[in-house]
Amino acid sequence: MTSTDGNLLEIKNLRTYFETEDGTVKAVDDISFQLKRGETLGIVGESGSGKSVTNLSIIRLIPEPPGKIVSGEVIFNGTDLLLLPNEAIRKIRGRRIAMIFQDPMTSLNPFMKISKQLMEMTQLHLGHTKAQAREHAIRMLETVGIPDARMRADDYPHEFSGGMRQRVMIAMALSCEPELLIADEPTTALDVTIQAQILELIKKLKHGTGTSVILITHDLGVVAGMTDHVIVMYAGKIFEQARTTELFSLPGNPYTKGLLRSVPDPTAEQGKLYQIPGLPPDVAHLKPGCPFAPRCDRAEEICRQEFPPFVQLNADHCSLCHFAREVYSESGGVPA
Amino acid sequence: MSTKKDPNHDELIHIPPEMAVAEADVRPVEGDEFVRGTSLWRDAWRRLLKNKLAVFGLIVVGIITLASIIGPTVIKRTFGFTPDYIPTNDTTLIRSFPPFRGPDGKFSWTHPMGTDNAGRDQLARVLQGGQISLFVGIISTLVSLLIGVSYGAIAGYVGGRVDNLMMRVVDVLYSLPYIIIVIVLLSMFRSQTPRGQLILLFVALGSISWLTMARIVRGQVLSLKNQEFVLAARATGVSNTRIIFRHLVPNTLGPVIVYATLTIPQIMLTEAFLSFLGVGVQAPLASWGSLAADGIQNIAIFPWQLIFPGVTMALTLFSLNFLGDGLRDALDPQMRTV
Numbered sequence: 001m002t003s004t005d006g007n008l009l010e011i012k013n014l015r016t017y018f019e020t021e022d023g024t025v026k027a028v029d030d031i032s033f034q035l036k037r038g039e040t041l042g043i044v045g046e047s048g049s050g051k052s053v054t055n056l057s058i059i060r061l062i063p064e065p066p067g068k069i070v071s072g073e074v075i076f077n078g079t080d081l082l083l084l085p086n087e088a089i090r091k092i093r094g095r096r097i098a099m100i101f102q103d104p105m106t107s108l109n110p111f112m113k114i115s116k117q118l119m120e121m122t123q124l125h126l127g128h129t130k131a132q133a134r135e136h137a138i139r140m141l142e143t144v145g146i147p148d149a150r151m152r153a154d155d156y157p158h159e160f161s162g163g164m165r166q167r168v169m170i171a172m173a174l175s176c177e178p179e180l181l182i183a184d185e186p187t188t189a190l191d192v193t194i195q196a197q198i199l200e201l202i203k204k205l206k207h208g209t210g211t212s213v214i215l216i217t218h219d220l221g222v223v224a225g226m227t228d229h230v231i232v233m234y235a236g237k238i239f240e241q242a243r244t245t246e247l248f249s250l251p252g253n254p255y256t257k258g259l260l261r262s263v264p265d266p267t268a269e270q271g272k273l274y275q276i277p278g279l280p281p282d283v284a285h286l287k288p289g290c291p292f293a294p295r296c297d298r299a300e301e302i303c304r305q306e307f308p309p310f311v312q313l314n315a316d317h318c319s320l321c322h323f324a325r326e327v328y329s330e331s332g333g334v335p336a
Numbered sequence: 337m338s339t340k341k342d343p344n345h346d347e348l349i350h351i352p353p354e355m356a357v358a359e360a361d362v363r364p365v366e367g368d369e370f371v372r373g374t375s376l377w378r379d380a381w382r383r384l385l386k387n388k389l390a391v392f393g394l395i396v397v398g399i400i401t402l403a404s405i406i407g408p409t410v411i412k413r414t415f416g417f418t419p420d421y422i423p424t425n426d427t428t429l430i431r432s433f434p435p436f437r438g439p440d441g442k443f444s445w446t447h448p449m450g451t452d453n454a455g456r457d458q459l460a461r462v463l464q465g466g467q468i469s470l471f472v473g474i475i476s477t478l479v480s481l482l483i484g485v486s487y488g489a490i491a492g493y494v495g496g497r498v499d500n501l502m503m504r505v506v507d508v509l510y511s512l513p514y515i516i517i518v519i520v521l522l523s524m525f526r527s528q529t530p531r532g533q534l535i536l537l538f539v540a541l542g543s544i545s546w547l548t549m550a551r552i553v554r555g556q557v558l559s560l561k562n563q564e565f566v567l568a569a570r571a572t573g574v575s576n577t578r579i580i581f582r583h584l585v586p587n588t589l590g591p592v593i594v595y596a597t598l599t600i601p602q603i604m605l606t607e608a609f610l611s612f613l614g615v616g617v618q619a620p621l622a623s624w625g626s627l628a629a630d631g632i633q634n635i636a637i638f639p640w641q642l643i644f645p646g647v648t649m650a651l652t653l654f655s656l657n658f659l660g661d662g663l664r665d666a667l668d669p670q671m672r673t674v
Binding site for chain 2: 059061065090091092093094095098099101102103106107108109110111112120121124125169172173
């Protein structure tokens with residue numbers, strides 16, 4: 001399983017459960033997907049659908065206990081990360097797989113200078129000396145567009161604005177030129193203009209370095225503009241998986257359709273916004289059948305009785321639904 | 337730089353100290369000049385200076401510390417005697433002179449605090465006692481910082497069973513009546529030399545002083561470790577040791593400093609108490625506790641023997657407590673409003 005097939009990352013049957021007083025929460029339940037070198041994968045879903053847990057599982061940052069990766073494989077460049085000893089996985093974190101977190105306000109250490117936090121990375125992974133690391137840090141800050149980088153490097157995080165802090169996070173994540181960048185809702189906490197800048201920056205840097213990106217978000221607009229493939233998650237399962245263009249034009253799952261309908265259309269007249277009725281299910285107490293059935297507008301008896309199959313609609317498109325083919329045809333697709 | 341402030345500013349618009357940071361952030365940029373933000377420490381320092389009691393404490397502690405350090409040397413240079421100098425050539429029956437009185441009963445600058453039973457200069461003894469008391473307080477506090485902070489941070493960060501075990505050890509040590517244990521320890525291993533006894537005292541006080549510090553730091557780390565920057569640091573491959581000591585411990589600094597300043601007087605009081613009971617500092621070395629113990633035997637006849645060490649100690653402890661309270665308010669402005 002080397003990189004001959006072009007897969008940088010391959011996840012097979014990953015299950016991450018959390019033991020709570022309320023029972024076992026199956027935050028991620030039997031997920032498989034691949035990511036090719038240089039590609040961008042979007043993961044969308046409502047809050048609590050298991051997007052973040054999936055990605056924390058990849059670099060083994062699930063808090064244990066209560067969390068536990070129950071089974072599965074995370075094959076990165078041919079090695080199963082779940083089998084590596086702690087020491088080895090630490091060398092991969094930051095060096096080969098880097099992460100950007102949702103809230104730039106809290107993901108920088110308030111007591112450490114920006115420069116120190118950036119230098120820590122390269123001193124740790126690239127064996128830089130202090131002077132080298134400092135130069136590298138300043139260069140990275142310039143790359144991500146911090147004005148007066150040399151002067152601002154010794155500031156503390158509170159002296160930076162939210163957008164600038166997210167730029168610092170990106171600089172930090174990319175400073176060792178990782179092969180995979182996991183961006184966990186990188187723009188959720190930022191305002192719209194800054195969002196666009198940050199996304200543009202990630203895009204630009206990705207092209208420059210050939211890094212693969214996993215972009216977690218609940219903003220479908222971001223997914224449309226940034227990604228090659230999309231995974232739609234719900235209740236710890238992959239509900240639909242397709243190329244981005246296909247997913248937006250020919251959705252094969254009622255849940256995806258609902259999500260797409262929920263995006264407000266700025267050109268439409270003022271009126272009621274569509275929302276999927278109900279709330280995401282409690283993943284600790286899932287009933288048999290499709291977890292989306294109670295909220296689905298085309299649910300039938302079988303949906304409440306049996307767990308839906310993962311239907312292959314074409315080479316690149318799968319959907320978890322009893323009526324995947326029908327939904328796909330309604331959208332205008334021709335199931336294989 | 338626009339750091340200069342209108343001196344009447346605070347009278348004109350009352351800005352609560354909590355908002356001082358925000359106020360500092362919106363200062364206008366003059367021309368192209370780069371404006372530095374106010375750091376946490378400078379801000380805290382400014383708030384501390386507004387607190388009259390804390391400033392009083394700071395000054396008194398400063399004076400007493402300085403006097404204790406250089407005082408005995410100055411007295412030696414000026415009058416030619418050390419704190420343990422016992423005059424041998426004089427034949428008077430009573431050697432304890434009142435303040436500002438010489439052997440002939442006339443006014444003299446030689447002994448501003450009088451002398452003790454053996455004729456030793458009280459001022460020199462009080463200053464030397466101050467040296468030892470402050471030294472004991474500071475060393476024990478450093479021990480509590482070193483052991484307490486590491487212990488608490490590790491327990492809090494690792495969590496789970498390890499945390500449980502480590503904190504139960506602290507609980508057990510807490511529940512022991514430590515004064516009694518210290519007394520037993522000090523009298524069991526009673527050292528032959530005064531210096532040995534002093535080291536024993538350090539060990540005894542140091543071994544109990546870190547318990548509360550460990551609890552405080554553990555609590556802080558427990559709430560800090562779930563913050564995203566710790567996860568971010570872990571995601572960049574930083575080792576646990578480094579996360580604890582480079583990322584978490586500096587973040588607990590505020591409460592740690594406050595508690596440390598309040599530990600110093602507490603330890604000094606314990607030391608005085610032990611010395612008063614006769615198990616701590618031994619003559620010819622002096623501490624405020626042992627001086628008070630000596631003085632209390634003659635309180636009716638020679639009251640200055642008790643008054644001077646007693647007042648000095650009370651003043652120092654008051655001042656240290658005021659300073660600690662002031663620091664707490666300055667470093668954590670939210671706490672005051674609660």
